[in-house]
Structure formats: structure tokens, C-alpha cells
Amino acid sequence: MTTKIKVHGYHIDVFQHVNNARYLEFYEADRWEWMGKENFASWILDNQLTMAAVNINVNYIQGVLMGDELTVVTRMEKIGSKSAVCYQQIIRNREGLSEVVSDAYVTFVFINNATNKAIVIDDELREKILSFKAVTDDFINH
Numbered sequence: 001m002t003t004k005i006k007v008h009g010y011h012i013d014v015f016q017h018v019n020n021a022r023y024l025e026f027y028e029a030d031r032w033e034w035m036g037k038e039n040f041a042s043w044i045l046d047n048q049l050t051m052a053a054v055n056i057n058v059n060y061i062q063g064v065l066m067g068d069e070l071t072v073v074t075r076m077e078k079i080g081s082k083s084a085v086c087y088q089q090i091i092r093n094r095e096g097l098s099e100v101v102s103d104a105y106v107t108f109v110f111i112n113n114a115t116n117k118a119i120v121i122d123d124e125l126r127e128k129i130l131s132f133k134a135v136t137d138d139f140i141n142h
Helices: 019-048 123-131
Strands: 004-007 051-060 069-079 083-094 097-112
Touching: 004 019, 019 051, 019 069, 019 083, 019 097, 019 123, 069 097, 069 123
Parallel strands: none
Antiparallel strands: 004 069, 051 097, 069 083, 083 097
8 A cells, every 4th residue: 555645844843854654644645545445444333443553663764854755655564363463654756766764663552442352353344354454565665
């Protein structure tokens, strides 16, 4: 999955760069795009589930400035019995050069809305998650 983002003034903090909290928003924007594919978000809602991030490990490699054009890339990294991990990168595209400015591992679970507890990832859910696994494998280098 990939999402394009142009850095605007409202992304910039008093130090004239993108604040670290905004990177999390950029990553989340791409995950929402991912969930919109193949009606995955609708399937989650129809099954009375919530997808919740439970851990995020972010590396900030380069600063991002107003006017920068970014590509956020997401791919599935690992699917366990109750949690899954996706790997994400933010790539700056400036003057014909592409460079990774941040990367992150996001661990998430699926919560049963009635019990408010994480569920076991069954075969049907695993298949839904796996449908996204190869989408960006060639794009991400890590």
C-alpha cells in the first residue's frame, strides 16, 4: 500500500520541520488507505471487530520540511496467533531522489467489540490480512 502526502504548513512546528507526532499521523493515514482496500474496514465493522495498534516502534532518520513530497509505504511483516505486525516507511521524494526519512513497526490486534478482548486470528482473518502482504514487498527495502 502506498499513500502520497505533500507537507503543508499545518504539518510544521515552531522549529520549521515536521514534528515527530505527525509521522504517526502519516503512518496512520496509509493504514486507513490499506483498510479501505478490498472492503477490509467494512469487513471488520461487519464482524463487530476493532483493529487497534498496541505497539509502535518508530525510527526518525531525516527531518522533513514544508513542501516535501512523501510516500508512505506499508506492508505486512508478520501474522501471529493474536497480533500482526506491519512495516512502514516514509520516503521523501525531492529533486528526483528518494530517501527513507522514517520507518516503523506497528503491532496491532483485532478486538471483539462485545467482549473488548483481542481475538485469535482465524483462517478467514489471516487470509484477509495476507491479501495485502505482497502489495509492496518490492518497494520496501529494509
